[in-house]
Amino acid sequence: MTPLLRRARLLPLIAALLLSGCGRNMYDQARYESYEPSSLFADGTSARPIPEGTVSRERGAIAESFFTGQDENGLLTELPIPLTQAVLERGQERYNIYCAVCHNYSGDGGGIIVQRGFVRPASFHEPRLRAAPVGYFYNAITNGFGRMYSYASRIPPEDRWAISAYIRALQLSQSATVADLPADLQARLQAASSHAQGAPSNTVLTQGDAQ
Numbered sequence: 189m190t191p192l193l194r195r196a197r198l199l200p201l202i203a204a205l206l207l208s209g210c211g212r213n214m215y216d217q218a219r220y221e222s223y224e225p226s227s228l229f230a231d232g233t234s235a236r237p238i239p240e241g242t243v244s245r246e247r248g249a250i251a252e253s254f255f256t257g258q259d260e261n262g263l264l265t266e267l268p269i270p271l272t273q274a275v276l277e278r279g280q281e282r283y284n285i286y287c288a289v290c291h292n293y294s295g296d297g298g299g300i301i302v303q304r305g306f307v308r309p310a311s312f313h314e315p316r317l318r319a320a321p322v323g324y325f326y327n328a329i330t331n332g333f334g335r336m337y338s339y340a341s342r343i344p345p346e347d348r349w350a351i352s353a354y355i356r357a358l359q360l361s362q363s364a365t366v367a368d369l370p371a372d373l374q375a376r377l378q379a380a381s382s383h384a385q386g387a388p389s390n391t392v393l394t395q396g397d398a399q
């Protein structure tokens with residue numbers, strides 16, 4: 189018998205073995221559907237709580253205050269992420285998308301929706317909000333504030349912090365003094381203003397100069 193024929197004679201045996209595993213009882217086994225009630229557990233639900241200390245696969249171990257904006261001492265006073273140019277740019281982009289319609293691009297509270305009749309929020313430049321901890325802004329985005337609804341379902345925590353950091357930058361932009369500028373920009377400003385007293389100057393300070 190050729191090896192091929194010998195193998196062919198085994199085929200019915202292999203088929204019988206394979207087919208015997210094809211019953212539907214594995215598929216139809218007893219199980220709970222999502223959120224199905226259960227009398228097995230004291231709380232009456234089949235959904236089990238996440239064990240304490242569980243670490244997220246996507247994010248790793250992150251302090252709860254990153255999500256809530258507060259710890260045992262109250263609202264966070266420090267940004268819980270490193271402050272970088274990229275974070276501020278992301279914050280600016282998200283702020284302009286989600287917040288500027290009411291709070292305005294400058295943060296003064298006179299956005300287009302307010303111009304059309306919506307209640308005017310306080311300016312971010314008033315002393316009370318300039319003194320507020322950064323967690324205050326995170327908290328307002330997360331939980332809403334008075335007549336402003338929560339943005340928790342639309343803006344993930346990382347972006348809420350980026351927006352909060354950008355609001356800080358907006359606040360600084362409206363209250364910075366010449367002394368806050370880097371030395372070289374201060375010198376250029378001085379040169380520009382002394383020029384301005386004589387002939388018109390073509391020295392222009394742009395955003396790019398500040399980097």
Ligand code: HEC
Pocket residue numbers: 283286287288289290291301306307308309310317324325328329333334335336339343351
């Ligand atoms: C639809 C308009 C609207 C949008 C969009 C909006 N807000 Fe507001 N926000 C308000 C109003 C109105 C208030 C004041 C609510 C009140 O006093 O009842 C407010 C209040 C706040 C406050 C508290 C100010 C205070 O007086 O203490 C913060 C902080 C804030 N908003 C941040 C944001 C941020 C950040 C975004 C974007 C993610 C945003 N808001 C989007 C309308 C808006």
